[in-house]
Amino acid sequence: MTPSPEGLHLSGFFAVRQTNYGGRACFAQRNISRGTIILESKEPVGCTVCYDFRKEVCHRCFHYEGGNTMKFKLSAEDLQAFVIKIYPSGKEMETLLKKGSFLGAGLWFCSDLCRRDFLTLRDVSVLLISFEKLLRLFQSQNKARAAQKSEETGADPIAADINKHIEQRWSQIETEWIPRLSKLKDTRQQMEAPILTEEEYISVRFVIDTLWRIRADNLKKELCTRNQAFECLQSNEISKIRRAPSLLMSQIKIFQTLYIILPFELKSFLTSTLFRHIIGADYANSFGIWELGLQSDARELLGYWMIPEASFFNHSCAPNVDKRRIGNTLHFVTNKDINANEQLCIDYSGILDLDVKERQKSFSENWFFNCTCDRCSLELKAV
Ligand SMILES: [Zn+2]
Ligand SMILES: [Zn+2]
Structure with a gap:
């Protein structure tokens, strides 16, 4: 309730x-x-930039310049200078930097100011580790994704009792998939990650961002109105899945990916209940982040926020x-x-x-x- x-x-x-x-x-x-x-x-309690605009929109201020790629990315040096200082014991961050192949976490910025502003957010390293690991996983799936696109993917049949069907699928994840995965080593777990579509990649990022912000609010001592309001949001999970049954499979893929890549700070409170509330509330409540300064029928939908x-x-x-x-x-x-x-x-x-x-x-x-x-x-x- x-x-x-x-x-x-x-x-x-x-x-x-x-x-x-x-x-x-x-x-x-x-x-x-x-x-x-x-x-x-x-x-917001969660936000993301859409896939097609991921290089063209500033991830801090949502500035957009008619399709030009934003000039500022994150570098390993940025992380050394900002993040490590704030998060000195971050083992996963050190590992990412040691390999000398930091990809920039898939984030672009309009200015050095926005980049710095972003880097000084509290606990930003947790967010960066999650985004970077997701990006690496996503890129490693490029070939498999291209092959999958050409295949025909059959639509899920619509179950007579959709509520029961959804509960059964999530119960399988809790009682079968998670225990099986937990027995595997880290590298083997990565191989269990489902191949994501571009849209699912963005959904994973949205949920990461949401979990990160909810965690930040939880760390504050006083009760947070935003979190309380978030808990009160209505969910459109059932009506969305009834209309597009393939969404359920997609949601499960997003959850599995999160479960595999998240650092412990976020994974420790990733439950299927919270995940389903985030996704269901997103369907019902998110606002579009629209390009500024144009008539409503001419502007681009750059992203969304809850x-x-x-x-x-x-x-x-x-x-x-x-x-x-x-x-x-x-x-x-x-x-x-x-x-x-x-x-x-x-x-x-x-x-x-x-x-x-x-x-x-x-x-x-x-x-x-x-x-x-x-x-x-x-x-x-x-x-
Ligand atoms: Zn900016
Ligand atoms: Zn009306």
């Missing part, structure tokens, strides 16, 4: 309440004038709150004067220009809901 977000202090401007028509919603706690930033999110504090806004086709990204900060800004107790809504879709029938089709296919906002009701009546 997902805990309730009611009572969490997410912002001084609004509170999350259960509605009598079902579901949770954000309500203004007082009158708010137009143009007010009601929530500022600097730190921001639990901002995940309780409902959708409206006439939203009263806009999202504005400045670098790696997302602002939620009122676009009209709002009265106390009025519901605050955002646009999930970026398709508000479409007519009501097309919008409704897209909502049910991509976001699993039928929009009953005032604008839709009015426009549907007119059709």
